[in-house]
Amino acid sequence: MKNGKIAAAVLAAIFFASVSGASAEKKKIEIPPLEGLTARDMPYDMGAAALLEWKIRDCDNQDMTYRIFVSSLAGTGPALRSFTEAGWIKVDEFKGNERLAKDIELPFWAWNASKNIHAVKVSLDNFFGKIQDGSVYYFKVMTLRGKQISESPVVPGAVKGNWFNLSRFNNLFYVILISMAFFWAVTHAKKGNLFIRRITGLDAVEEAIGRATEMGKPVYYLTGRLGMGSMSTIAATFILGEISKRIATYDTQLKVPHTEPVTMTVCQEIVKQAYSEAGRQDAYREDINFYVTDDQFAYTAAVDGMMTREKPAACFYMGYYYAESLLLTEIGSHTGAIQIAGTDAEHQLPFFFITCDYTLIGEELYAAGAYLSKDPVLVGTLRGQDIGKVFAMAVILLGAIGLTLAHVRGWDGLTRVIGNLFNSF
Amino acid sequence: MDFTAILGAWIAVGLTLFILSFLYRDNPLFKIAENLYIGIAIGYIFSITIYNVWIPKIYQPVSNRVFTSLSNWVPWVSKFVTPAGDAGSLTPLFPAIIGISLLTRIFPKISWISRYGFAFIVGYGAGLAIPATVATMFIAQIEGTIQPVFKLASGGAIDLSGPALWTSFSAILLCLGVIVTLFYFFFSLEHGKISKKVTKIGIYFLMVYFGAAFGTTVMGRFALLYGRFFDLYTYRTSGYYHATPILILLVLIFFFVYFGKSRKTSP
Known part of the structure; x- marks a missing residue:
């Protein structure tokens, strides 16, 4: 009898266990498996990120949570290792209705911004440091809803650096467009005289050099703080060539203190060439260009000291400047020199305005070379720049109208197209 | 101490x-x-x-x-x-050789070698600067300027509330300000009566910006000066x-x- 009770209790226990197991099984089945889970290299990046994609499910909502795991070891053993052994790292967690392909910030020409696919970018370098090209990592996605948990199969994905970034295709397009405008303008410039408006600061160059010649004092020319990778330095070196020609003709003393050794050497070649073109090779000296130091304020202190002692008749400040702008021009102003500045460092322009006699604002610096030389090809480039400006003005006007219309009418597609076309990515 | x-x-x-x-x-x-x-x-x-x-x-x-x-x-x-x-x-030997080639300027007989290094540096600099300039000074500026002039309220109609109107005014001002300022920088166009007036408005916009930039920078410089004075004050003890x-x-x-x-x- 006793045995019978025990047997009945065991049977009942087995029954309830099987029932509860079945119900638990039933509950687990309620989260459908992930479909089409893939891991691949993140397109157009430097090879440090992977992209996980899977189709959205009917059950995807904000009550559900996705957890993304990554491992570098999971697939290396004879079989899939256990959770701890495989070294799974949780890299992301988000709600079921988040992280869709449309949320990836890539333009329409490079990316299918679907609303039906989950797309998750995993920046592997945040977890594994430097990523080797071709490395394979393993991913799995865990779905959680209440107490239910569902795990996807483990998928491998290799990452590599990409040669091309298609998202920047618009940049290439604009470069080509602007280049074409330049070539067109230069070709037409050769055919006839183009008008070029007066730039007062550059008209004063002759006056400044003439004053230095009369006073027998040196002319100081500074090329800014940046190297040859900067547009403003390139423009400054070009203007230096034109000014050097005039200085060589007048037989005035020129001094060009440098803060960047490569710029100094380029300027040596430019000044040498200018003296040669002016037929005054004999007047050229190697020490016209000289290096001071790379340090911003040590350079400033040195140049200030030199200007105070030598009292130059004219000072030119062309190129890019930082906080030293006022420190330099203030001293130049005290020495009584004619000062002409030109920079595209817009934050420094006010300081040049208050201390210099003439200031070239932003693009006037780029135009200075063409203005001084009157070379038709260079003057043509100014026309090219103007075409670029017309394009920018038209785009701003039409873009604002288009965006307003898209916003008011709810045309999301147009908003995305305009946003993508004028995004530098 | x-x-x-x-x-x-x-x-x-x-x-x-x-x-x-x-x-x-x-x-x-x-x-x-x-x-x-x-x-x-x-x-x-x-x-x-x-x-x-x-x-x-x-x-x-x-x-x-x-x-x-x-x-x-x-x-x-x-x-x-x-x-x-x-x-x-x-x-790394390749960039090192290019760098070392610059030192040949010390020796006049072989200083011509340095020109290869400089050609590389200038070419590389220009190549790097052009796309970066187009991206930051051209595309990014346009992107920052283009804004919808009107915004929608929750009902779907155009929002005419005070803050929304102020935002609209700012967007229009920014857009027009950029256009008239760009006008100032036309070099190959002879300014007529109308364009002269437009240019003048552009200059006003520039001056407002320069005034703001001047104030901001001067405040930053004062912070540096305080730092120096604070040191002098600290070291008096x-x-x-x-x-x-x-x-x-x-x-x-x-x-x-x-x-x-x-x-x-x-x-």
């Missing part, structure tokens, strides 16, 4: 006063600070270049590669030399052996002696 901290305070106060002495006029104390500053700056940059660039980025990868290859060919080499780090690479008052006094005495003497000697 630690002796080095006291010495540091005296040097900091002394050099600050030497540099500030230039506000009166050029003098030997300023010249000392100026030459010291340049010398230290060059020495510092030289050591940074050696330890942060030359050794880790060129010497180590190249020497590692050479020693690893040598060890494979001649096994006994590994008994004497153990390369630190990975197997290394010979790739007995803990630093009254560095600030003593050095101010010494500088003033020097000024009286030096400029008094030069006044007497000047005709």
Whole structure:
């Protein structure tokens, strides 16, 4: 009898266990498996990120949570290792209705911004440091809803650096467009005289050099703080060539203190060439260009000291400047020199305005070379720049109208197209 | 207090006063600070270049590669030399050669070699600058300027509330401001009556910006000045052996002696 009770209790226990197991099984089945889970290299990046994609499910909502795991070891053993052994790292967690392909910030020409696919970018370098090209990592996605948990199969994905970034295709397009405008303008410039408006600061160059010649004092020319990778330095070196020609003709003393050794050497070649073109090779000296130091304020202190002692008749400040702008021009102003500045460092322009006699604002610096030389090809480039400006003005006007219309009418597609076309990515 | 901290305070106060002495006029104390500053700056940059660039980025990868290859060919080499780090690479030799080519300018007979290096640097610089300029100075500026003029309220109608109207006004002002300012920078167009007026409005926009930039920068510079004055104030205490008052006094005495003497000697 006793045995019978025990047997009945065991049977009942087995029954309830099987029932509860079945119900638990039933509950687990309620989260459908992930479909089409893939891991691949993140397109157009430097090879440090992977992209996980899977189709959205009917059950995807904000009550559900996705957890993304990554491992570098999971697939290396004879079989899939256990959770701890495989070294799974949780890299992301988000709600079921988040992280869709449309949320990836890539333009329409490079990316299918679907609303039906989950797309998750995993920046592997945040977890594994430097990523080797071709490395394979393993991913799995865990779905959680209440107490239910569902795990996807483990998928491998290799990452590599990409040669091309298609998202920047618009940049290439604009470069080509602007280049074409330049070539067109230069070709037409050769055919006839183009008008070029007066730039007062550059008209004063002759006056400044003439004053230095009369006073027998040196002319100081500074090329800014940046190297040859900067547009403003390139423009400054070009203007230096034109000014050097005039200085060589007048037989005035020129001094060009440098803060960047490569710029100094380029300027040596430019000044040498200018003296040669002016037929005054004999007047050229190697020490016209000289290096001071790379340090911003040590350079400033040195140049200030030199200007105070030598009292130059004219000072030119062309190129890019930082906080030293006022420190330099203030001293130049005290020495009584004619000062002409030109920079595209817009934050420094006010300081040049208050201390210099003439200031070239932003693009006037780029135009200075063409203005001084009157070379038709260079003057043509100014026309090219103007075409670029017309394009920018038209785009701003039409873009604002288009965006307003898209916003008011709810045309999301147009908003995305305009946003993508004028995004530098 | 630690002796080095006291010495540091005296040097900091002394050099600050030497540099500030230039506000009166050029003098030997300023010249000392100026030459010291340049010398230290060059020495510092030289050591940074050696330890942060030359050794880790060129010497180590190249020497590692050479020693690893040598060890494979001649096994006994590994008994004497153990390369630190990975197997290394010979790739850094290419930029190193370009860099070293610049030094040939010291020798006039072979200085022509440096032109290859400079050609590479200038070409690379321009190549790097052009797309970066197009992206940041052209596309990004347009992107920042284009904004929807009107916004929708929750009901779907155009939002005409105060803040929304202010946003609309800002968007229109920004858009028009950029266009008229760009007009100022037309070089190949002769300005007629209307375009002259447009240009003038553009100049007003520029001046407003420059005024704002001036104010912001001046405030930043004052913060730097406070920093210097704070140091001078801190180092006045007995803990630093009254560095600030003593050095101010010494500088003033020097000024009286030096400029008094030069006044007497000047005709």
